[in-house]
Amino acid sequence: MTKAKKVLKSLFLPAAIFAIWYLTSNAGILNTYIIPPPQEIFETAAVLIKKGTLAKHVASSLYRVFFGFLLAFILAFPTAVLIGIIRPLEDYLILIIEFVRHVPPIACIPMLILWLGIGESSKIAVIILAAFFPIFLNTLNGVINCDYRLLEVGDVFGFSVKDKFFKIILPSAIPYVTVGMRLGLGYSWRALIGAELIAASSGIGYMIMDAEQLSRPDIIIVGIITIGMLGYVIDLLFFSLTAKLSSWNKEGAKSWQELE
Amino acid sequence: MAGIRIENLAKTYYIKDRKITALSDINLEVDDNSFVTVVGRSGSGKTTLLRILCGLEEKSQGQIYYTKGEDIISKPKISMVFQEPRLMPWLTVEENIGFSLINENPKVKKRKVDLHLELLGLKAFKDAYPNQISGGMAQRVALGRTLCYDPEIILMDEPLGALDAFTRQNLQREIVNLFANRQKTVIFVTHDVDEAILLGQKVVILEKGSVKKQIPIELPYPRSPESERFFKYRQEILRTIMGN
Numbered sequence: 358m359t360k361a362k363k364v365l366k367s368l369f370l371p372a373a374i375f376a377i378w379y380l381t382s383n384a385g386i387l388n389t390y391i392i393p394p395p396q397e398i399f400e401t402a403a404v405l406i407k408k409g410t411l412a413k414h415v416a417s418s419l420y421r422v423f424f425g426f427l428l429a430f431i432l433a434f435p436t437a438v439l440i441g442i443i444r445p446l447e448d449y450l451i452l453i454i455e456f457v458r459h460v461p462p463i464a465c466i467p468m469l470i471l472w473l474g475i476g477e478s479s480k481i482a483v484i485i486l487a488a489f490f491p492i493f494l495n496t497l498n499g500v501i502n503c504d505y506r507l508l509e510v511g512d513v514f515g516f517s518v519k520d521k522f523f524k525i526i527l528p529s530a531i532p533y534v535t536v537g538m539r540l541g542l543g544y545s546w547r548a549l550i551g552a553e554l555i556a557a558s559s560g561i562g563y564m565i566m567d568a569e570q571l572s573r574p575d576i577i578i579v580g581i582i583t584i585g586m587l588g589y590v591i592d593l594l595f596f597s598l599t600a601k602l603s604s605w606n607k608e609g610a611k612s613w614q615e616l617e
Numbered sequence: 618m619a620g621i622r623i624e625n626l627a628k629t630y631y632i633k634d635r636k637i638t639a640l641s642d643i644n645l646e647v648d649d650n651s652f653v654t655v656v657g658r659s660g661s662g663k664t665t666l667l668r669i670l671c672g673l674e675e676k677s678q679g680q681i682y683y684t685k686g687e688d689i690i691s692k693p694k695i696s697m698v699f700q701e702p703r704l705m706p707w708l709t710v711e712e713n714i715g716f717s718l719i720n721e722n723p724k725v726k727k728r729k730v731d732l733h734l735e736l737l738g739l740k741a742f743k744d745a746y747p748n749q750i751s752g753g754m755a756q757r758v759a760l761g762r763t764l765c766y767d768p769e770i771i772l773m774d775e776p777l778g779a780l781d782a783f784t785r786q787n788l789q790r791e792i793v794n795l796f797a798n799r800q801k802t803v804i805f806v807t808h809d810v811d812e813a814i815l816l817g818q819k820v821v822i823l824e825k826g827s828v829k830k831q832i833p834i835e836l837p838y839p840r841s842p843e844s845e846r847f848f849k850y851r852q853e854i855l856r857t858i859m860g861n
Binding site: 506507509510512513514515516520524525528529531605 | 671672673694695696697699701703705706707716717719746747748766
C-alpha cells in the first residue's frame with residue numbers, strides 16, 4: 358500500500374507538467390514550433406520506434422557505456438586496491454590524480470577526436486575518463502578505511518596478508534566499490550551523450566544533434582526523454598543487482614546520497 | 618596445552634618525545650590449563666599486556682616463554698577475545714563463528730561451527746547479521762568464534778565490560794562452565810573485582826604497569842559472591858588496589 362502510494366506521489370509532478378504542457382500548447386499559448394505539443398512527441402516516438410531508429414541509437418549508446426564502463430572498472434579497481442595497500446604510492450600519484458580529476462572528460466573530447474578519430478574509440482575513451490575517478494576514489498576510500506579493529510581480528514587468528522585482504526579488506530570495501538560504480542555509471546552516461554553531441558555517426562546524442570540540424574524539436578525531446586529514462590533504469594538495475602552485496606552497510610548507502 | 622612464563626617484560630612508547638611506560642618489570646607465571654584473571658585500574662597496563670602476548674604489539678624488553686609442564690615449547694596457538702565483539706558485519710552469526718577456519722575442509726568446518734552454535738546457544742540466531750543481535754549475543758558469537766579457532770591460550774580483554782549486569786552474570790556463569798572441562802589456558806582481563814574472583818584460579822593485580830600482587834583463589838566453582846571467603850578475597854584485592 359505504502360509502495361503504491363509512493364509511486365503515485367512520484368508520478369504526480371510529471372503528470373502535472375504533461376497536463377500543463379498539453380493544455381498550453383493546444384491553446385496556442387506555447388509556440389509549437391519551439392515546443393511541440395505532447396501528442397506530437399508521442400507520434401514521433403512511435404515512428405522512431407517503429408522504424409527502429411531509436412533502438413539503433415539506444416543500442417549503440419548502451420554498447421559504448423557498458424564497454425567503456427567495463428574498461429574503466431578494469432583499470433580503476435586494481436589501481437585503487439594497489440594504492441590502498443601500498444600507501445606510499447599515493448605520494449607519487451597525488452598530483453596527477455588531482456589534476457586529471459578536475460578536468461571534465463568533455464574538455465578532452467577535441468583532443469581525443471584528434472588522436473582517435475570520431476569512431477568508437479574516442480567515445481569509449483571519454484567514458485573511461487568519466488567513470489574512472491568515481492570508481493577509483495571510492496574503492497580507494499573503502500580499502501584505506503578498513504576498520505583496523507577488524508584487521509586485528511585477522512591478526513589474532515593468524516591470517517596471512519592474503520587472507521586479510523580477501524576476508525576482511527575486500528568485503529568491507531564492497532559498499533564503497535558499488536557506490537563508486539553507481540556514480541561512475543551515471544557520469545559515463547552523461548559524458549557519452551556529450552561526446553556523441555560533438556562528433557558521432559550514431560547514438561542518442563547524435564540523434565539529438567542531427568535533429569537540431571533538421572529543425573526537428575520533437576526528435577530532440579524524444580532523445581532527451583530517452584536519455585533520462587534510460588539513465589534511471591540503468592541506475593535502478595545496477596542498484597537492485599548490488600543492493601544485496603552491501604545491505605549490511607547503512608553507511609555505504611548513505612554516502613552514496615551524500616556524494617550525489 | 619601451554620602455559621606462559623613472562624620475565625622482566627617491559628613496554629615503553631613515545632608520544633611526542635615523551636616516554637610513556639606502559640609495562641615495566643612484569644614477571645608472571647601462568648600454568649597450563651589455568652584460568653588467570655588480571656585486575657587493575659584503567660591505565661594499569663592490562664590491555665597492553667594482552668596485546669603483547671598475542672602479538673598485536675611488540676615488547677620493548679624482557680622474555681616471554683611458552684611452557685608445557687617444566688619444558689619450554691615453541692609459540693602455541695594464541696587468540697584473543699576483544700572488549701568489543703568485532704564481528705564481521707557482512708557475515709551471519711554462523712559465518713562469523715567459522716570465520717577463522719579459512720583453510721578447513723568444509724565438512725569439518727560445518728561440524729565445528731554447528732558444535733559451537735549449539736554450545737553457546739546461538740542456533741536460533743545463526744542466520745542473523747551482527748546488527749540484528751544484542752550486545753550480549755554478539756559477544757557470545759565472538760567467544761564462539763575464538764573457541765572455534767581452538768587456540769591453546771585464550772586472552773580475553775574485558776569481554777563482558779560493555780554488557781548490562783544481567784547479561785554479564787549469565788555469561789560469567791557460561792564462561793565458568795565452558796572452561797571447567799576444557800584444556801585451555803585463559804588470561805582474562807577485567808576491572809571488575811567480583812568478576813576476577815568469580816572466574817580466576819589466580820588473580821593478578823596490576824598497577825602502573827607492574828604486578829603488584831598475585832592471589833590464588835582457593836574456592837570451588839561455581840563460586841558465590843555472597844560467601845564469606847569470597848568477601849575476604851574481595852577485601853584483600855580492593856585493599857591492594859587502593860593501596861592501604
